[in-house]
Amino acid sequence: MVNIPAIDDLFEHRLTYPDVDIRERLARLVGLDDHKTRLTKILSLLINPSGLEVWAKKYHPSAGELVNTFLRRPPLVVLAGDVGSGKTELAETIGDAVAQQEKIDITLFPLSLSTRGQGRVGEMTQLLSAAFDRTISEASKLKGTCGRSCGAVILLVDEADALAQSREAAQMHHEDRAGVNAFIRGIDRLANRSLPVAVIMCTKSP
Ligand SMILES: Nc1ncnc2c1ncn2[C@@H]1O[C@H](COP(=O)(O)OP(=O)(O)OP(=O)(O)O)[C@@H](O)[C@H]1O
Numbered sequence: 064m065v066n067i068p069a070i071d072d073l074f075e076h077r078l079t080y081p082d083v084d085i086r087e088r089l090a091r092l093v094g095l096d097d098h099k100t101r102l103t104k105i106l107s108l109l110i111n112p113s114g115l116e117v118w119a120k121k122y123h124p125s126a127g128e129l130v131n132t133f134l135r136r137p138p139l140v141v142l143a144g145d146v147g148s149g150k151t152e153l154a155e156t157i158g159d160a161v162a163q164q165e166k167i168d169i170t171l172f173p174l175s176l177s178t179r180g181q182g183r184v185g186e187m188t189q190l191l192s193a194a195f196d197r198t199i200s201e202a203s204k205l206k207g208t209c210g211r212s213c214g215a216v217i218l219l220v221d222e223a224d225a226l227a228q229s230r231e232a233a234q235m236h237h238e239d240r241a242g243v244n245a246f247i248r249g250i251d252r253l254a255n256r257s258l259p260v261a262v263i264m265c266t267k268s269p
């Protein structure tokens with residue numbers, strides 16, 4: 064891993080949970096209780112799978128294969144919905160609920176694709192690769208000596224519609240697929256390393 068951009072250049076507004084102010088922001092989101100519950104459960108399992116392993120050993124000792132399949136699934140959650148439906152707000156605040164439930168510290172690395180890059184060929188790809196590199200190196204520091212996760216990272220890829228909408232029409236086709244490929248490759252890299260990381264992607268298209 065050569066020349067990964069500094070963490071402050073990639074993720075300016077990192078958030079850490081638990082945090083009382085963020086807890087209030089999450090509570091202010093109305094009508095999303097089901098989403099909050101499901102998202103908390105999914106993120107908890109992705110970020111701290113030791114809970115599932117302990118449970119499975121106790122109650123389903125012969126289901127190791129199944130548990131492994133589950134633990135190796137891509138650590139990705141997609142929030143899709145209309146403009147202003149609370150995707151960004153939910154993604155930025157749900158980490159507090161997960162941190163409380165799992166009793167670990169969590170850091171959010173937020174990356175908004177709409178505000179970044181001019182759509183030049185390769186730019187989105189580089190940005191995404193750098194974001195995944197940085198996420199992997201930070202999460203690797205957390206993996207480890209404690210039996211459970213010592214801490215965890217949530218990578219938020221917001222405004223991900225930009226992945227499929229490069230601004231230069233002439234170059235669109237190429238950059239279009241390159242960005243998506245870089246994203247999928249990043250998710251695969253996280254999955255193969257079993258790091259305490261989950262990725263939330265927000266998009267307007269279903
Ligand atoms: N269910 C909700 N309850 C209370 N406030 C909400 C709810 N949904 C959205 N809001 C508020 O509306 C504003 C816009 O929400 P947010 O930015 O999360 O939308 P979004 O889904 O990310 O939209 P976009 O697709 O444009 O990015 C925020 O201030 C947010 O707090």
Ligand SMILES: [Mg+2]
Pocket residue numbers: 150151152221222265
């Ligand atoms: Mg948003």
